[in-house]
Amino acid sequence: MPALSPTYSQTSAQTSSPTWTDERIALLRQHFEAGLSCREIAADIGVSRNAVIGKLSRLNLTRGRTVDDRKTHDRGLAPGRARRAVPRLQYEMLATIYGETDAPVVTGPIDEANRCSLLELSENRCRWPISSPGEDDFCFCGNAAPDGQSYCAGHSRLAYRPSSRIRAARG
DNA sequence: CCCTGATTCGC
DNA sequence: GCGAATCAGG
Numbered sequence: 020m021p022a023l024s025p026t027y028s029q030t031s032a033q034t035s036s037p038t039w040t041d042e043r044i045a046l047l048r049q050h051f052e053a054g055l056s057c058r059e060i061a062a063d064i065g066v067s068r069n070a071v072i073g074k075l076s077r078l079n080l081t082r083g084r085t086v087d088d089r090k091t092h093d094r095g096l097a098p099g100r101a102r103r104a105v106p107r108l109q110y111e112m113l114a115t116i117y118g119e120t121d122a123p124v125v126t127g128p129i130d131e132a133n134r135c136s137l138l139e140l141s142e143n144r145c146r147w148p149i150s151s152p153g154e155d156d157f158c159f160c161g162n163a164a165p166d167g168q169s170y171c172a173g174h175s176r177l178a179y180r181p182s183s184r185i186r187a188a189r190g
Numbered sequence: 191c192c193c194t195g196a197t198t199c200g201c
Numbered sequence: 202g203c204g205a206a207t208c209a210g211g
Contacts, residue, residue: 038203057195070204072195077202081196 039074045148047071051080052146052169129173135161145171 039047043064050060061071075081134149136158145160146169162171169175 058193067204068195069206072197073202073204076196 041150044074044078047074047078048080048148051075129160129171130162131160133161133163134158145169145174147171147174 046064047060050063055063057071057075058068061068064071131149133144135144139161140146140159143164143166145162145164147160148157149159150157160171160174162173164171
C-alpha cells in the first residue's frame with residue numbers, strides 16, 4: 020500500500036492566504052456588535068468592505084434586512100454653506116486606527132473566573148465572547164457589566180476604541 | 191452626487 | 202469559501 024495517501028489536498032499550502040481565521044471572525048463579530056459600520060470593521064481588520072459584508076452574510080449575521088442604518092448621516096446641507104471643504108475621505112478613521120498604538124493594552128488582567136455560557140448570561144453580565152462559536156470551550160466573560168453595557172469595564176475598553184474621535188459638535 | 195449594506199457570481 | 206462586481210436603497 021502507498022505510504023502517502025492522496026487524501027491530503029491542501030493543508031499546509033496556505034502560506035500567504037490566512038484569510039478568515041477564528042481571530043478575524045471574532046473581531047468581526049465584536050465590532051459588528053459594537054455597532055461599527057462594515058466599512059469601519061473592514062478598515063480595522065484590514066480587508067475590503069465587501070469582504071466584511073460577504074463574510075457577515077455567510078455567517079448569517081446580517082443586521083435584520085437591507086439597508087436602513089446609515090441614514091443617520093448628516094446629509095442636511097445648508098444652501099449657503101459650502102460642502103465639506105475638508106477631505107471627506109475616511110483617512111480620519113484610518114489615521115485613528117493606525118495611530119492608536121499609544122494605548123495598546125490599558126486593561127489589566129481581566130477576571131476570567133466568571134465565564135459562563137450563553138444561557139447563563141444576564142443583563143448585568145459581560146457578553147464578551149471567549150474562544151469562537153462552535154468551539155468546545157466557547158463561552159462568555161460573565162464579569163459584572165455596568166448598567167446598559169454589554170461588556171465589563173475591561174472588555175469595553177477593547178470593544179470600543181478609546182482613541183480621540185474627532186467630533187465636530189457644531190450646531 | 192455621495193454614502194450605505196446585500197446579493198450575485200466568477201474564481 | 203472568498204471577495205470584486207453588481208444591485209438596491211437612502
